[in-house]
């Protein structure tokens with residue numbers, strides 16, 4: 001029997017998963033790490049902590065494995081997107097990584113528009129300048145920490161750094177490079193034009209590869225540390241949302257994914273590079289060669305729920321926090337929540353907006369708040385579904401993955417709010433499964449990712465929309481959408497009072 005490992009370097013934790021060639025999950029290990037948030041709008045992590053935690057997780061996985069380690073054919077990666085990791089000439093980390101949910105770069109987004117032009121930027125990168133993307137972060141470092149940028153020899157994304165520490169090789173795959181705002185998405189090449197216009201040296205951009213491409217084997221020292229065989233092949237891997245799509249079988253037109261991790265994503269497969277969404281949703285290269293996907297992003301999806309738990313129920317598990325969730329009626333007894341804890345991306349690209357609870361009543365209990373948080377996150381994702389439906393897409397079935405897919409009531413709420421059938425797979429670890437699939441396909445165990453998906457993905461259960469709830473949620477969704485406009489100015493006024 002042959003095996004593969006998928007590593008999902010998420011925002012809250014790294015998850016490593018061992019799968020056999022029959023597509024069975026043999027073992028999973030997860031290790032969490034914190035966000036470093038020094039100021040309002042800032043979000044960083046220490047890249048070496050990713051390496052430490054992944055090494056520990058792999059060591060545990062290998063220790064618990066009964067077979068021959070040489071039967072583990074290969075390893076691949078799924079990574080939180082956009083985070084800037086700067087390396088010096090010796091490939092040492094120059095500063096903490098600035099993450100996808102860090103919104104300090106509004107000024108740099110304006111600089112990009114002035115230098116490149118909104119229309120040209122969209123033509124080349126297929127995306128607008130958003131605070132979360134990598135280029136604005138590079139320009140922020142250039143402006144405020146120029147001595148650091150001067151020392152940099154290359155920039156990479158989170159899972160690229162991890163892969164480098166395991167294999168000694170520096171690369172970036174197209175699906176992750178698409179989120180830097182420096183890639184010509186249709187041509188699959190770094191844009192010399194954008195680099196020149198914004199004043200970034202193109203030599204800082206790493207070599208590009210396909211997600212399933214073999215980039216080397218693990219180093220002797222990494223093998224010694226983890227117990228893996230030094231012959232273990234290393235495959236490039238992809239952006240976590242691309243890998244989530246692969247791991248959920250989103251490999252043909254007409255398929256839609258909802259992923260609730262720290263962020264929340266609604267993603268749709270695109271066969272071609274030339275559909276036009278005017279930048280309303282992100283348009284990126286898939287981890288499947290020459291395919292694409294579009295997606296809308298809620299910045300604080302699962303993060304809103306973990307913020308709520310950490311603030312009001314610190315020592316409790318999610319299961320105990322959410323006990324009785326199904327007994328609270330639709331609409332949380334008149335309580336609405338907007339999940340704008342760190343600003344928002346889709347449909348409001350707004351770094352200043354913050355969240356609200358509207359309608360607090362003396363009768364409300366903690367579980368009403370928890371239900372409102374979950375409903376608010378789901379409404380936010382429904383705004384992305386609206387954009388897709390307005391573009392003519394039929395969305396009647398959605399595969400749901402991520403930590404948010406662990407709770408049954410939340411899955412039913414998704415069916416009712418989205419007015420679509422929700423499918424839960426046998427593993428909610430879509431990105432890790434997708435990474436394992438890239439290793440399985442890359443090492444030749446399958447002839448295509450689709451063939452691999454037939455073996456590696458399985459539906460566990462599904463949730464149908466309940467018409468009475470759909471109707472109530474449609475009324476509530478109108479009220480939810482109003483909250484953004486009505487709290488926008490208030491948040492501009494509050495901005496000066498935030499932690500700086």
Ligand SMILES: Nc1ncnc2c1ncn2[C@@H]1O[C@H](COP(=O)(O)OP(=O)(O)O)[C@@H](O)[C@H]1O
Nearest residue numbers: 010011012013261262302305306318402403404
């Ligand atoms: N038992 C649970 N019930 C509901 N939501 C959960 C549960 N466990 C985790 N979550 C949600 O999942 C999120 C983490 O999802 P995950 O996919 O692991 O994130 P990431 O990939 O960003 O690290 C948490 O922020 C939390 O909101």
Ligand SMILES: O=C(CO)[C@@H](O)[C@H](O)COP(=O)(O)O
Nearest residue numbers: 010011080081100261262263
């Ligand atoms: O910024 C985006 C996508 O554009 C996020 O989806 C990140 O890729 C982080 O993902 P999770 O840690 O929430 O899975």
